Amino acid sequence: MDKTVNQKAWFLVAPVFLVVAFSAVLPLMTVVNYSMQDTFGNNQFFWNGVGWFKELLDPSTDLGGRFLASLGRNLFFSLVILAIEVPLGIVVALSMPRQGWTVAACLVILALPLLIPWNVVGTIWQIFGRPDIGLLGYVLNAIGIDYNYVSNDIDAWVTVIVMDVWHWTSLVALLCYAGLKSIPEAYYQAAQIDGASRWAVFKAIQLPKMNRVLLIAVLLRFMDSFMIYTEPFVVTGGGPGNSTTFVSIELVKIALGQFDLGKAAALSLVYNLIILIVCWIFYTVMTNAGVERKVQAESEPALDFKASAGLKPVPALKPKEGVA
Amino acid sequence: MHSIPGRRVIMALFLIFLLLPIYWLVNMSFKTNAEIVSTMTLWPHTPTLQHYKRIFTDESWYSGYINSLEYVVLNTIISISVALPAAYAFSRYRFLGDKHLFFWLLSNRMAPAAVYALPFFNLYSAIGLFDTPWAVALAHCIFNVPLAVWILEGFVSGVPREIDETAFLDGYSFPRFFIKILVPLIASGIGVAAFFCFMFSWVELLLARTLTSVQTKPIAAIMTRTVSAAGMDWGLLAAAGVLTIIPGALVIWFVRNYIASGFALGRV
Numbered sequence: 001m002d003k004t005v006n007q008k009a010w011f012l013v014a015p016v017f018l019v020v021a022f023s024a025v026l027p028l029m030t031v032v033n034y035s036m037q038d039t040f041g042n043n044q045f046f047w048n049g050v051g052w053f054k055e056l057l058d059p060s061t062d063l064g065g066r067f068l069a070s071l072g073r074n075l076f077f078s079l080v081i082l083a084i085e086v087p088l089g090i091v092v093a094l095s096m097p098r099q100g101w102t103v104a105a106c107l108v109i110l111a112l113p114l115l116i117p118w119n120v121v122g123t124i125w126q127i128f129g130r131p132d133i134g135l136l137g138y139v140l141n142a143i144g145i146d147y148n149y150v151s152n153d154i155d156a157w158v159t160v161i162v163m164d165v166w167h168w169t170s171l172v173a174l175l176c177y178a179g180l181k182s183i184p185e186a187y188y189q190a191a192q193i194d195g196a197s198r199w200a201v202f203k204a205i206q207l208p209k210m211n212r213v214l215l216i217a218v219l220l221r222f223m224d225s226f227m228i229y230t231e232p233f234v235v236t237g238g239g240p241g242n243s244t245t246f247v248s249i250e251l252v253k254i255a256l257g258q259f260d261l262g263k264a265a266a267l268s269l270v271y272n273l274i275i276l277i278v279c280w281i282f283y284t285v286m287t288n289a290g291v292e293r294k295v296q297a298e299s300e301p302a303l304d305f306k307a308s309a310g311l312k313p314v315p316a317l318k319p320k321e322g323v324a
Numbered sequence: 325m326h327s328i329p330g331r332r333v334i335m336a337l338f339l340i341f342l343l344l345p346i347y348w349l350v351n352m353s354f355k356t357n358a359e360i361v362s363t364m365t366l367w368p369h370t371p372t373l374q375h376y377k378r379i380f381t382d383e384s385w386y387s388g389y390i391n392s393l394e395y396v397v398l399n400t401i402i403s404i405s406v407a408l409p410a411a412y413a414f415s416r417y418r419f420l421g422d423k424h425l426f427f428w429l430l431s432n433r434m435a436p437a438a439v440y441a442l443p444f445f446n447l448y449s450a451i452g453l454f455d456t457p458w459a460v461a462l463a464h465c466i467f468n469v470p471l472a473v474w475i476l477e478g479f480v481s482g483v484p485r486e487i488d489e490t491a492f493l494d495g496y497s498f499p500r501f502f503i504k505i506l507v508p509l510i511a512s513g514i515g516v517a518a519f520f521c522f523m524f525s526w527v528e529l530l531l532a533r534t535l536t537s538v539q540t541k542p543i544a545a546i547m548t549r550t551v552s553a554a555g556m557d558w559g560l561l562a563a564a565g566v567l568t569i570i571p572g573a574l575v576i577w578f579v580r581n582y583i584a585s586g587f588a589l590g591r592v
Contacts, residue, residue, distance in 0.1 A: 003418045012413035013425065015406040016469055023466040024432050027443030092338050095331035107583050108576050109339050112346070115572025117527045117544045120565045127352065128345045133558060135348050138364050166342065174583060198329075227436030230529050248438035255442045256534070268439040279431045 028272075034265035052266035063254075063263055067270075069242070070250040077246065078225040081164045085221060086214070088165070089172025094206075096177050107177075110170040122234025125163040129235070149236060153243040156236045160244055163231055168221060175217045179210035212289060219282040226275065247271055346569070353562035360558045375563035388543030389567065391457065392526065395540070398461035400521040403468040404476075404514060411476030412506065416488070429470040440466065441534045448535055459535040460542070464528060468521040475520060479513025480506070512582055519579045526572060543568060 037045040058064040131137035140147040149159040229248035238245035255264035354368040448459040533545040
């Protein structure tokens with residue numbers, strides 16, 4: 001769809017711009033201001049230049065060591081949950097019932113964990129995993145596995161990862177399901193006539209059709225796991241020791257715990273910058289994927305229903321507009 | 325055809341995995357504290373409603389739910405009403421800096437709440453909104469408005485352009501066209517967007533907790549505070565947790581037919 005150039009559209013966008021600028025730009029300016037200063041309390045500030053940033057990126061200092069360690073943990077965590085949630089989400093989406101009341105029931109149950117406040121998610125798993133009163137902890141210990149997420153690093157990690165899989169796999173599954181539902185039945189019939197195997201159907205039809213939603217899923221999951229705070233904080237409090245302290249937990253500890261405004265602000269800026277870069281990469285890939293698909297679809301005459309006069313274009317086969 | 329072998333088993337196992345921890349919470353909320361601590365029981369042997377009774381009769385508890393719902397509803401209304409015109413603009417027009425603006429909005433959806441906790445505290449204290457539902461509602465706009473724009477843009481793009489043109493030819497003014505024609509056409513999209521705003525505002529705690537102190541504490545914050553002070557009242561904690569799940573479950577039930585397309589943000 002070719003859009004018309006119209007600068008008056010800014011009037012329509014202005015409210016959004018104002019609301020978001022009020023909550024994004026103003027506070028960010030405060031952060032930039034703090035990041036260059038040091039304070040000893042009493043609202044007295046001293047100019048510190050780029051001192052905090054130097055310290056932040058130098059692993060030999062206390063601040064730098066803590067930041068880089070939590071960053072490493074966070075990246076590892078994000079990669080692990082993506083590696084579990086994306087394949088599992090696809091499998092669950094493929095396992096959805098085809099019709100009847102079970103579809104609605106499955107959808108509602110799948111969406112349920114997404115609507116639970118994050119600290120309650122933490123509370124659920126905190127209780128569920130406790131060896132004394134939680135089913136999971138009790139059963140594991142009863143069958144001879146020494147499981148205790150409060151004192152053992154690995155157990156704490158496993159608990160946090162399983163919790164995230166429990167919490168967010170549904171999102172991936174629902175996205176993939178939406179992608180699958182948009183595939184017209186004709187594609188499957190064609191595959192059947194060609195005698196395609198199930199795997200071939202998955203690889204040649206289903207996966208390409210899920211491409212776009214999978215990108216959204218990976219983007220959302222990566223970002224949300226990269227800024228995860230509440231759930232691990234409630235379950236492990238960042239412990240045992242510092243073993244499950246992710247970047248956000250470290251940041252809140254420095255900002256609201258120690259009230260080290262300068263350090264916290266510098267950390268915030270670097271943290272935000274990383275997110276911005278990753279976000280930009282995904283956005284570019286997503287926009288390009290949209291354009292490529294459009295070009296591809298236009299070059300395939302078989303899909304060009306408009307060419308045959310009098311035939312109304314089938315909506316599902318029409319190339320969709322890119323993100324922007 | 326779009327299914328795989330053993331799908332019923334996989335689905336059943338996954339649903340059990342999802343429901344088991346929730347069942348355990350519900351189970352605990354009906355037990356007495358003595359039963360929770362002393363024995364391992366798969367269902368409450370001496371079922372009790374004492375925890376729920378306490379929450380519904382103690383104002384410091386139930387006011388938490390009202391506070392939470394208040395800012396969630398405010399936020400949903402603000403987000404949808406500012407996002408609607410913007411979504412239309414992004415979908416129909418090209419204008420100076422549109423792509424950059426869209427990316428900037430999207431990047432705000434991804435900004436970590438932890439970064440904003442402290443500056444928001446300063447900002448809202450300075451303008452006198454601290455400890456009001458408005459503070460939380462406005463703060464949550466930072467991730468809900470971009471999301472609403474993103475979802476609604478997908479739905480507006482699904483409305484054929486010819487409809488706009490016909491309406492304008494028929495002499496509709498822009499606001500009248502917008503309210504009388506466009507909004508009813510994308511009603512399901514608005515429902516989906518509202519659902520997402522509700523959801524993300526309801527589940528967020530860090531900002532909500534930072535921006536409130538006494539008057540408008542959200543239920544999630546009241547839960548953590550009371551528990552640490554009272555020396556682990558497990559039954560009460562579980563009952564409060566169960567009650568926070570209910571609004572979400574109700575909302576899902578209403579939008580169940582749109583969930584799938586909604587999660588794809590209107591653009592599959």
